[in-house]
Amino acid sequence: MAPQPDPVLRLLWRHGLDEPPKPRRGRRQSLTVDDVVDAAIKVADRDGLDALTMRQLATELGIGAMSLYTYVPGRKELLALMADQVFRRHPLPAMPGGLRARLALIARTHYGICHEHPWLTDVMVLQNGIGPGLSDLYEWQLSGVDGIGLDDLEMDQTVAVLMGFAAGIARSQERMRRAERASGVSEAEWWEANAPELGRLMAGREYPLSGRVGAAAGMAYQASADPSAELEFGLARIIDGIVAYVEHPDRP
Amino acid sequence: MAPQPDPVLRLLWRHGLDEPPKPRRGRRQSLTVDDVVDAAIKVADRDGLDALTMRQLATELGIGAMSLYTYVPGRKELLALMADQVFRRHPLPAMPGGLRARLALIARTHYGICHEHPWLTDVMVLQNGIGPGLSDLYEWQLSGVDGIGLDDLEMDQTVAVLMGFAAGIARSQERMRRAERASGVSEAEWWEANAPELGRLMAGREYPLSGRVGAAAGMAYQASADPSAELEFGLARIIDGIVAYVEHPDRP
DNA sequence: ATCTATTCCGTACGGCGTACGTGAAAGTTA
């Protein structure tokens, strides 16, 4: 059989629909889809994605659990709507003049989004819901790398590299945050408590470089890593590489 | 109270322990922790992380569900063991001569690992279990960027950029794979089925760049994106940026 | 032969997403 159009598309693009098929009879809904999605985002931001259960969300909204299903087909679709809503609500600043500044802005904006909503990178891997928020974001990103000599495919790949890098930094930061929340101690305290045991367990194996580098990181950051330093260093290298390619596509 | 040493550490480093505290009484275990972890990896590779339930894994191993808890404290810890086991089992080739080749090898190796075990990036964000597999990998990665003029922090950040990039590509590929598995149609078929509806829903909004770039990508890849092209392009740019920094740390 | 430490695992509990069906409410029509 021919595949049916994806039903979640109509929900993602619900705001563009001038008139749904005019069903004016029957009881009115007490909330809107946006109310539900915004509340879900709030819960996920506050308590994490696992704590976002249909029952909890319904309680938060003051409705019965099953009433949610009159707004949203299911939890999977709700997550897709949440992701697009986050993109839709996030302001996209005007693209600055220089290429380096534009590339940095693309990456920092995406990092900011992923950092504000740490569940976002987890949700985005689940399904690629093409909604207005993601579409506007992508168009905005492309406008930052248009007209600089890259072909269409290279524009897409450039944006993909920047987004992937920004999401990766956000994920690495989120991993530290979750570890601290789960264990109840800061990463520095964890290391203090576990370093002796770890040294005992590692006995026999040699990690000269890891030891040296880890010690330096610990001194500098009071932690095993510093996402903001990673962001700055990595972003500078990536931008250097892209700019070099734009200026001299044939080298080296 | 002083935080207790993390109990999962002893499990992660179980192979280095010469002798556990000699509990020689009582019934023998019919399996090893490695058996359990390897079977869990097999299930997760085959059916995905959600399908890896304690009951399913126990059935696969021919034991009762609750017997698993004599090998592993719980599912969370099992996931951490799986991640480290994947790293531990993956061969780490000798570092080649040139810097560019070493950087590429670091990224491609990590991409390969994440690609073979698509649940890995999901698991790694859950907790930072420092086991022998990850430690060996990190030491190996650092050996690829040692002695080239980077300081300790820059070495760590360089490795982090490469790993994050590789993981990001693997995640983007995994998103496409999951969408295809969930919908049952290839991405090309999805677009064919949804393009008309999507065009209708997007009416009123203009996406000139997205449209142009998306069409070019569709022509070139028969899909909206091609992870291997993203990998090649992005890796080349990142390596360019790192090499440029190594050679001229002061230039922009 | 008895004791004791350990593994094995059946049962059960609370929580999850959600299918289903009934009842309530709102607009249309007679």
Added chain:
DNA sequence: TAACTTTCACGTACGCCGTACGGAATAGAT
């Protein structure tokens, strides 16, 4: 106004999940 139709609200229930608990089985020590 009364009856009808359509839609929403949501209580109940089902099959999953991770895992706490406790009794039965087993193997080395005594």
